[in-house]
Amino acid sequence: xxxxxxxxxxxxxxxxxxxxSGPQRSVEGWIVFVTGVHEEAQxxxxxxxxxxxMIATYFSLRDTTHNVLHFLRAKDILDTFSEFGKVKNLHLNxxxxxxxxxxxxxxxxxSYEEAQDxxxxxxxxxxxxxxxxxxxxxxxxxxxxxxxxxxxxxKLYDHR
Amino acid sequence: xxxxxxxxxxxxxxxxxxxxxxxxxxHEFMEFELSPSGKLRYANNSNYRNSTMIRKEVHLSPxxxxxxxxxxxxxxxxxxxxxxxxxxxxxxxxxxxxxxxGNLHIAFTCAEIGSLVDVMNSVDPEGMRVFYYLTQDLRCxxxxxxxxxxKIKPIP
Numbered sequence: 001x002x003x004x005x006x007x008x009x010x011x012x013x014x015x016x017x018x019x020x021s022g023p024q025r026s027v028e029g030w031i032v033f034v035t036g037v038h039e040e041a042q043x044x045x046x047x048x049x050x051x052x053x054m055i056a057t058y059f060s061l062r063d064t065t066h067n068v069l070h071f072l073r074a075k076d077i078l079d080t081f082s083e084f085g086k087v088k089n090l091h092l093n094x095x096x097x098x099x100x101x102x103x104x105x106x107x108x109x110x111s112y113e114e115a116q117d118x119x120x121x122x123x124x125x126x127x128x129x130x131x132x133x134x135x136x137x138x139x140x141x142x143x144x145x146x147x148x149x150x151x152x153x154x155k156l157y158d159h160r
Numbered sequence: 161x162x163x164x165x166x167x168x169x170x171x172x173x174x175x176x177x178x179x180x181x182x183x184x185x186x187h188e189f190m191e192f193e194l195s196p197s198g199k200l201r202y203a204n205n206s207n208y209r210n211s212t213m214i215r216k217e218v219h220l221s222p223x224x225x226x227x228x229x230x231x232x233x234x235x236x237x238x239x240x241x242x243x244x245x246x247x248x249x250x251x252x253x254x255x256x257x258x259x260x261x262g263n264l265h266i267a268f269t270c271a272e273i274g275s276l277v278d279v280m281n282s283v284d285p286e287g288m289r290v291f292y293y294l295t296q297d298l299r300c301x302x303x304x305x306x307x308x309x310x311k312i313k314p315i316p
Contacts, residue, residue, distance in 0.1 A: 023221075024218075026309040026311075027309065028311055035226070035227050091308065093297075093301065094300075096297055096300065102231070103230070104227050106304050106305070136221045137221055137223070137224055137309075138221065138309055139198070141197075141199065141219045142197070142219075
């Protein structure tokens, strides 16, 4: 899988996450969705993180360390995705209850090619010790999903 | 992890969340709705300083829909019984959460939860806790999608 020589504009349908409609550009770029992101701080892939965690456990500084580990994890993801272009934005959201990663991430690139490259090269690979799914986040509407599918649910903006 | 190809898995997955109240600045609310097709509708209204209603529509990929489903499935919300929950009082902000998943159709209504203190003081702290964290996690995901895609700042 060379990332630069053949920037294929589409993947095989067999591992494509969407059915036909294709990715949709966002206002300032292209958003990639990452699933299967490691939640557990203790088993963080980076040795820095693990060492830090052990020290923090010893000194009962887990809360602070959560933040630091989160930062390190985000940096690992950022480094990985930066191989395919400049990452304009990264959202690595937390589980509100545990304070650990929720398991997904959003990555924004400026260009379609960068995003497609990242998807082609990182989908199904290991990141922070877990196999991740990498796909488009936003797609164009399909014919059936356009507007007013079957009615019934059209009062979102004017009820109550 | 993103299970693909099984058409049935995307059928009948529907989520709607609403939080709002009527007060000094009119009907202020935030609502999002994810239809089985993957269409996300988002609305946010406040009349504060004459700001106008934000209405947005965007189509989420099956990967995002699947992750939303995973967040709901792992939340224990399907085991919650809200029959003892107190309805929001008049003038109080209300929340609604509606989920259709396969044969399951659940809908919750309760007053806005300001913090965990409200959860602990409620008649059903265990159930309210599940509801509170699930809605927080769903809002978090939808806000990320909306703010990245449209470059607007959703005000929760």
